[in-house]
Amino acid sequence: MKALAKMKPExxxxxxxxxxxxxxxxxxxxxxxxxxxxxxxxxxxNWDDWAARTVPLGLVTGHEFAGEIVAKGALVEGLExxxxxxxxxxxxxxxxxxxxxxKFHLDPATRGxxxxxxxxxAEFLRLPAFNVVPLPDTIDDEIGAILDPLGNAVHTALSFxxxxxxxxxxxxxxxxxxxxxxxxxxxxxxxxxxxxNPARLELAGQVADxxxxxVAETDLRSVYPGLKMSQGFDVGMEMSGNQQALDQxxxxxxxxxxxxxxxxxxxxxxxxxxxxxxxxxxxxxxxxREIFETWYKMIAMLENGLDVRRVITHRFKAEDFVTGxxxxxxxxxxxxxxxxx
Ligand code: ZN
Numbered sequence: 001m002k003a004l005a006k007m008k009p010e011x012x013x014x015x016x017x018x019x020x021x022x023x024x025x026x027x028x029x030x031x032x033x034x035x036x037x038x039x040x041x042x043x044x045x046n047w048d049d050w051a052a053r054t055v056p057l058g059l060v061t062g063h064e065f066a067g068e069i070v071a072k073g074a075l076v077e078g079l080e081x082x083x084x085x086x087x088x089x090x091x092x093x094x095x096x097x098x099x100x101x102x103k104f105h106l107d108p109a110t111r112g113x114x115x116x117x118x119x120x121x122a123e124f125l126r127l128p129a130f131n132v133v134p135l136p137d138t139i140d141d142e143i144g145a146i147l148d149p150l151g152n153a154v155h156t157a158l159s160f161x162x163x164x165x166x167x168x169x170x171x172x173x174x175x176x177x178x179x180x181x182x183x184x185x186x187x188x189x190x191x192x193x194x195x196x197n198p199a200r201l202e203l204a205g206q207v208a209d210x211x212x213x214x215v216a217e218t219d220l221r222s223v224y225p226g227l228k229m230s231q232g233f234d235v236g237m238e239m240s241g242n243q244q245a246l247d248q249x250x251x252x253x254x255x256x257x258x259x260x261x262x263x264x265x266x267x268x269x270x271x272x273x274x275x276x277x278x279x280x281x282x283x284x285x286x287x288x289r290e291i292f293e294t295w296y297k298m299i300a301m302l303e304n305g306l307d308v309r310r311v312i313t314h315r316f317k318a319e320d321f322v323t324g325x326x327x328x329x330x331x332x333x334x335x336x337x338x339x340x341x
Contacts, residue, residue: 003060003122004321011047013061021118021126028079028132029071030125034145036064037328037336040115045325055115062121063089063114066135066144076129086144088131088291089113104291123340133295138303142312142337147298150308151289152262153178154298159260159284160235163187168233170249171240171263172200172212174335178308179237181208185306190227194220199332207310220252238263250275258282311335
C-alpha cells in the first residue's frame with residue numbers, strides 16, 4: 001500500500017510502499033479515504049527537537065482520518081464491514097487508575113497513531129475496534145477527517161459554561177477558529193478571536209460569527225464598547241502558545257474569569273501569577289479529547305447546525321502531499337485535507 005513515512009532525520013516525509021497491516025483479534029482494518037494535515041504533522045515534517053525526540057524513523061505518520069472498515073478481528077463486536085468511520089488516534093492503556101475510572105483521555109500510557117504507532121497517512125490503517133467512531137451519513141469523509149482537531153476545539157470550548165458569556169480566543173489557527181464556531185453554537189454572547197496573521201483572522205470571520213482582532217495593530221480594549229463589554233471577558237481559550245497572548249488574556253479577563261489552555265508555550269513561561277491570584281482566575285490545561293464524550297457531543301452538534309466546513313481551505317490528492325505540506329507551512333491556510341481515493 002501507499003503510505004507517507006518519516007524515513008530520514010531531516011525535513012520532509014517520503015512516499016513509501018508498505019505491506020497492508022495485519023489485524024489482531026480486537027482490531028479493524030480501515031481503508032483510508034481522507035486525512036487532515038495537523039500542526040503535529042508539520043512538527044514531524046520539520047523534524048524539530050520534539051519530533052526527533054518522539055517519532056521513530058520509518059514511522060507512517062498522520063492521525064486525522066476518515067475511511068471505511070474493510071476487515072475486522074474475530075473478537076470485534078458491533079462494527080460491520082463497510083461501516084464508515086473516523087476514530088480516536090490516542091491508543092490508551094486500560095490499567096491506569098484514570099482508565100479504570102473511565103477517564104480514558106487521562107491515561108498516562110497513551111500512545112498516538114502517527115506519532116508513536118503506525119499512522120493514517122496510508123491507504124490502510126489498523127486501529128483497535130475500541131477507538132473506532134462510526135460516522136452518520138450526515139457527516140461526509142472530509143469532515144470526518146477533521147474530527148480529531150474539531151474534538152480539540154470542542155473539548156477546549158466545553159471546558160467552561162459559555163452560555164451568555166463573552167469569550168476571548170487567542171490564536172486563529174484552525175482549532176482556534178473551530179473553537180470560536182463551537183462557542184457561538186453553544187450560546188456564547190460575543191466571541192473575540194485574536195492573532196497577528198491577517199489571513200487567519202479573515203478566515204475566522206468567514207467560518208464563525210466572531211469579532212477578529214489583529215493585536216499587532218489594534219488595542220484589544222478598543223472592541224469593548226462595540227460589544228457592550230465593560231469589565232472584560234468571562235472565559236478565555238488560549239490556542240496560540242504565545243506568551244504575550246496569555247499575558248494579554250489574563251489582563252483582559254474579568255475577576256473570577258476562567259481560562260482553558262490548549263496552546264503549548266515554547267518553554268517555561270514567565271507568568272505574572274500574582275495577577276492570576278488577585279483576579280481569582282481558574283486555569284485548566286486541555287489535552288486531546290474526552291474519549292468518547294467529546295466525539296458524541298461534536299457529532300451531535302454537527303448534526304444540529306454546527307458548520308466548520310469552511311475551515312478546510314485546501315484539498316489535494318495524497319500523491320501531491322508535498323504541495324499540501326507546503327500550503328500548511330505557509331501559515332496562510334486553514335485545514336488541508338489529502339484525498340486517498
Ligand atoms: Zn491533529
